Each structure stands twice: as structure tokens, then as C-alpha cells.
Amino acid sequence: MNKDSIITIVGLGVVGGSYAIALSKRGYTVYGVNRSAESLDAALESGAIARGSHTPEEFFSQSDLIILALYPNQIVDYLRKYGKYIKKGCLISDVAGIKGIFVEEIEDVTPEGCEFLFCHPMAGREKRGFKYADDKVLQGANFLIVGTDRNTSSAIETMSDIALEIGFGRVRIIDAATHDKVIAYTSQLPHAIAVALINSDDEDSETADYIGDSYRDLTRIANINEDLWSELFIGNKQNLISSITSFERQLLMIKTAVEEEDGDLLKKMFIKSTVRRIGLEKKK
Amino acid sequence: MNKDSIITIVGLGVVGGSYAIALSKRGYTVYGVNRSAESLDAALESGAIARGSHTPEEFFSQSDLIILALYPNQIVDYLRKYGKYIKKGCLISDVAGIKGIFVEEIEDVTPEGCEFLFCHPMAGREKRGFKYADDKVLQGANFLIVGTDRNTSSAIETMSDIALEIGFGRVRIIDAATHDKVIAYTSQLPHAIAVALINSDDEDSETADYIGDSYRDLTRIANINEDLWSELFIGNKQNLISSITSFERQLLMIKTAVEEEDGDLLKKMFIKSTVRRIGLEKKK
Numbered sequence: 369m370n371k372d373s374i375i376t377i378v379g380l381g382v383v384g385g386s387y388a389i390a391l392s393k394r395g396y397t398v399y400g401v402n403r404s405a406e407s408l409d410a411a412l413e414s415g416a417i418a419r420g421s422h423t424p425e426e427f428f429s430q431s432d433l434i435i436l437a438l439y440p441n442q443i444v445d446y447l448r449k450y451g452k453y454i455k456k457g458c459l460i461s462d463v464a465g466i467k468g469i470f471v472e473e474i475e476d477v478t479p480e481g482c483e484f485l486f487c488h489p490m491a492g493r494e495k496r497g498f499k500y501a502d503d504k505v506l507q508g509a510n511f512l513i514v515g516t517d518r519n520t521s522s523a524i525e526t527m528s529d530i531a532l533e534i535g536f537g538r539v540r541i542i543d544a545a546t547h548d549k550v551i552a553y554t555s556q557l558p559h560a561i562a563v564a565l566i567n568s569d570d571e572d573s574e575t576a577d578y579i580g581d582s583y584r585d586l587t588r589i590a591n592i593n594e595d596l597w598s599e600l601f602i603g604n605k606q607n608l609i610s611s612i613t614s615f616e617r618q619l620l621m622i623k624t625a626v627e628e629e630d631g632d633l634l635k636k637m638f639i640k641s642t643v644r645r646i647g648l649e650k651k652k
Numbered sequence: 653m654n655k656d657s658i659i660t661i662v663g664l665g666v667v668g669g670s671y672a673i674a675l676s677k678r679g680y681t682v683y684g685v686n687r688s689a690e691s692l693d694a695a696l697e698s699g700a701i702a703r704g705s706h707t708p709e710e711f712f713s714q715s716d717l718i719i720l721a722l723y724p725n726q727i728v729d730y731l732r733k734y735g736k737y738i739k740k741g742c743l744i745s746d747v748a749g750i751k752g753i754f755v756e757e758i759e760d761v762t763p764e765g766c767e768f769l770f771c772h773p774m775a776g777r778e779k780r781g782f783k784y785a786d787d788k789v790l791q792g793a794n795f796l797i798v799g800t801d802r803n804t805s806s807a808i809e810t811m812s813d814i815a816l817e818i819g820f821g822r823v824r825i826i827d828a829a830t831h832d833k834v835i836a837y838t839s840q841l842p843h844a845i846a847v848a849l850i851n852s853d854d855e856d857s858e859t860a861d862y863i864g865d866s867y868r869d870l871t872r873i874a875n876i877n878e879d880l881w882s883e884l885f886i887g888n889k890q891n892l893i894s895s896i897t898s899f900e901r902q903l904l905m906i907k908t909a910v911e912e913e914d915g916d917l918l919k920k921m922f923i924k925s926t927v928r929r930i931g932l933e934k935k936k
Binding site: 490491494509510512540542550551553554555557558559560561562563564565566567568569573574575576577578579580582583584585586587588589590591592593594595597598599601602605608609611612613614615616617618619620621622623626627629631634635637638639640641642644645646647648 | 774775778793794796824826834835837838839841842843844845846847848849850851852853857858859860861862863864866867868869870871872873874875876877878879881882883885886889892893895896897898899900901902903904905906907910911913915918919921922923924925926928929930931932
């Protein structure tokens with residue numbers, strides 16, 4: 369990819385919009401496709417995209433890189449419908465938070481002569497739409513490339529370079545099965561927990577008057593995009609259920625120790641969690 | 653309380669030490685009692701206390717305010733042993749995170765002519781010892797006064813004034829039963845969740861390479877003082893178990909919805925959590 373390359377981003381939400389801002393700032397020619405006029409107009413006005421359209425046909429025929437910043441369930445259909453307009457040699461990518469559910473299907477509908485490289489930028493916001501897009505969102509975040517047998521090292525290199533150029537802190541290459549398992553535990557389970565925690569409060573309680581940082585930290589992500597996350601949860605069903613089950617088992621151990629007033633067992637669990645948490649900080 | 657008053661703090665850990673620093677800065681004469689020489693020496697050197705001792709007899713006979721910054725289980729015995737040295741008219745307080753378990757017992761052993769006012773500063777750190785004490789820890793935090801029938805409004809006013817003077821953001825008065833119920837949900841449950849979350853990871857997993865802010869936020873408090881928190885959990889057994897049970901029920905609803913691929917139900921739960929979380933920020 370060089371600065372004469374044309375990059376089309378489909379979906380100018382927080383992630384797609386933040387990509388557009390960051391790429392335009394670095395001199396790339398960015399075209400944007402979006403269903404709603406609001407985000408499209410805002411992106412054009414701010415200079416995040418050079419041209420905008422509600423449909424991709426014309427842009428696809430000119431693009432060297434296409435990023436489908438769509439919800440996971442939309443990608444296959446989108447490629448089925450518009451894949452034929454994509455020019456040969458184009459690199460196509462996505463931003464979806466789950467992969468296993470559609471990797472094969474997407475590779476099957478990827479136009480001949482093009483390569484699809486699955487990517488998961490671990491960045492985002494609870495809010496929606498281009499007005500919340502900001503290239504700061506990407507700064508220092510993890511960028512996961514989910515490689516398959518059909519990917520070339522040059523495509524991986526291209527996306528890796530772009531990710532680092534627009535501010536991601538670290539690029540990692542991972543296979544789809546591992547990706548979905550890890551994401552179930554590190555991202556989806558925390559979201560499920562945050563939602564369950566805040567929803568388990570009594571109605572009309574005065575909790576807000578008595579909370580400290582811990583409750584605030586644990587519920588921040590309970591402000592959640594319901595359309596996207598219901599897709600992510602169901603699309604990664606087996607991994608998520610297995611992560612929830614492991615977590616439930618640990619919580620039950622704590623509950624039982626409290627019930628039995630087994631201070632020694634509680635201490636052992638707390639020491640284990642402390643060691644793990646300190647280890648996490650060290651690896652930061 | 654005025655600037656000629658003598659305040660003795662028993663226990664120069666993070667909370668007791670931070671009180672000492674803040675009170676000395678504001679011109680009070682602060683004496684410190686601590687078992688270990690290390691924290692005592694450090695507190696003396698830093699000027700956080702004017703005098704230090706391993707035993708409280710002498711200081712108690714001179715103090716107008718005594719703050720027992722001890723673990724919850726130590727307070728009753730401490731008063732039994734040293735209460736007789738406390739001078740008449742002295743106000744005694746604590747910093748314990750649970751109350752119901754010992755309120756009556758403590759009032760029974762409070763020396764005649766003295767008043768015990770239960771307080772819970774909602775501030776602290778995962779680390780231990782005076783070297784981690786810092787009056788910044790108190791800044792803006794909630795300060796809960798747990799009033800009983802035996803408390804006078806002048807004692808409540810005194811502690812409230814001091815709390816605000818040393819940096820707490822807000823003082824609230826609450827009864828012991830409500831306090832323990834609210835704390836089980838807003839503080840103890842989040843700690844139990846954080847511990848269960850980090851402990852449910854596979855051994856030798858490479859999770860640390862793939863985490864984002866959400867996992868980091870949800871596990872911060874998994875670094876936990878095992879002696880203190882095992883006491884707090886067991887000392888608030890019924891409330892904590894009931895909070896965990898309500899949470900488990902909500903999490904099971906999410907898990908079941910994922911299992912049944914019930915996107916509509918998931919969305920409903922996510923919308924509820926989003927509304928609640930936004931409401932929380934507004935009340936901040």
C-alpha cells in the first residue's frame with residue numbers, strides 16, 4: 369500500500385470512522401460507504417473521507433484496500449452482493465470481533481484474484497456513529513490478524529504496517545479458533561459480567577449514592593451496543609458458554625467458602641488472584 | 653475538635669496512615685500506634701505522626717479522638733484490653749468495611765463517658781503498610797457514617813467535618829443493616845467477581861497478550877489483601893451470599909439466552925444495563 373492507493377471503508381461507525389480519520393491524516397485517499405446520510409455527511413465535512421456514497425460499486429472498482437467495518441452478520445451477504453465490483457488484486461479486510469463463524473463462508477465468496485485478511489482491532493467505544501469516531505480510540509490498542517491457510521505473507525505485512533501506522537500498539541497473528549476462544553474469555557465474558565452485575569441491583573435502589581471505583585470500573589462496559597453484542601455473543605456461543613461456566617464455577621467456590629466460613633480457602637483464592645493480577649501488569 | 657486536639661490513630665496501614673498524613677498536614681497533633689516498627693518509623697520520619705508507640709496506654713489517656721484503623725475482627729478485643737485507658741469525653745471511631753457483625757458488641761465495651769461512632773471511609777488500596785499511605789487516596793471518596801441510637805449529633809458533626817476537611821468528597825449517614833447490604837452489592841460482590849474472573853483463566857494461558865481495557869478494568873481489584881477481605885466476606889456472610897445469588901441469576905439468564913440464541917432477550921438485557929449505567933454516570 370502506498371499513498372496513491374485508494375482505500376474504501378464500508379461502515380463509518382466508531383471503528384470504520386476512526387480508521388478513516390487516521391488514514392486520511394496519513395495521506396491515504398479514503399472513500400467511505402455508509403447507509404445513513406448523517407455519518408456520511410459528517411465524514412465528508414471533517415475530511416475523514418475524500419468521497420462518499422451509499423453504495424460501493426464505483427469505489428470497489430477503484431480500491432486497492434477495502435475494509436468492511438460492518439457487523440459480523442452483514443459481511444457475507446455484502447460480499448455476495450458487491451464482490452463482483454471489486455478489482456483484481458484488492459486486499460479486503462474486516463473489523464469483526466468474532467471470526468470462526470464465517471471464515472470459511474467469507475473465503476468462499478471472496479472474488480477470485482482478491483485476498484481476504486481477517487482482522488480484529490481491539491478498539492471501540494460504547495457509543496455509535498461517526499460522531500464518536502476518533503483516531504485516539506486506536507492509539508496503543510491491540511490489533512489481531514487472524515490468519516488462514518489462504519493468506520499471503522505480503523497481505524499480512526501490509527495490514528500489519530497500516531495498523532502500526534495508524535496508531536495500534538501491537539500486532540499479533542492468531543488462528544481463528546484460538547482467537548474466538550481468547551476473545552470469549554477476555555472480552556465477551558467481562559461484558560456479560562458487567563451486564564449481569566448492574567442488572568442484579570434492586571429496582572429503585574440507591575446504589576449510586578454508595579459506589580466506589582470498583583463498582584464503577586466493573587460496570588463501565590454495561591453501557592453496550594445491544595445489536596452488535598447480541599451478534600457477537602450468539603456468534604461465539606460455544607466458547608462464551610464455556611467461559612461463563614468456568615467463571616460460574618470459580619464464583620461458586622467463593623460463595624461456598626463464605627457459606628462455610630472457610631477463611632483459609634478464601635485466602636488461597638485471593639492470593640492466587642493477586643499473583644495473577646500482578647503477573648498481568650508485568651506483562652503489560 | 654480543634655487544632656489543640658490530640659488524635660491517636662491505631663494501625664498505620666494505608667487507611668490509618670493516609671488519615672495521619674492528612675490530619676497532620678492540617679495542623680492536628682497526631683499520635684500513631686502500630687505493632688510493626690517499620691510503619692511506625694516511616695510515619696514518624698515523614699512527619700505524619702508527632703509521636704509513635706507500639707502500645708496505646710499513654711496516648712489513649714490524652715486523646716480527644718481515637719481512630720481504630722484495625723481489621724474488623726480486632727476492634728472488640730482491642731477496646732476490651734485498652735478501653736480503660738481512654739479519657740472521658742473521647743470520641744472513638746473505626747474504618748471497618750462491615751458493621752452489623754460488631755456494632756452491639758463494640759458499644760457494649762465502649763468505656764463509659766466515651767462515644768463510639770462507626771465510620772466507613774470508602775477509600776483504600778490493594779497494597780499494605782504505611783509506605784503506600786497517601787492522602788490522595790481519600791480525595792473525593794465517599795465517607796459513610798453508620799449511626800446508631802447511641803450516637804449524638806455533635807459526634808456525627810465532628811466526624812463529618814473532619815472527613816470533609818481531610819478530603820472526602822461526600823459524607824452520608826446510613827444505618828448498619830443498610831450499610832452492610834449496600835456494601836455487599838457495591839463492593840464485596842465486585843471483588844468476588846474480579847477474583848473469580850481472573851482465577852477462571854486456564855493455567856499457562858496467554859491471555860495477557862490479548863486483553864483490552866475491559867478485562868483490565870474488571871480484574872484490577874483481583875489484587876486483594878487476603879487477610880482483610882476474607883474477614884469482610886465472612887463477616888457479611890448473608891448479605892454477600894444474597895448479592896452473589898442475584899448476580900448468578902442474571903448471568904444465567906444471559907447464558908441461557910446465548911444457548912437458545914435468543915437475540916431479542918439479550919438485547920433487552922443489554923438495553924436495561926445501558927440505561928442503568930448511563931443513569932449511574934448522571935448521578936455521579
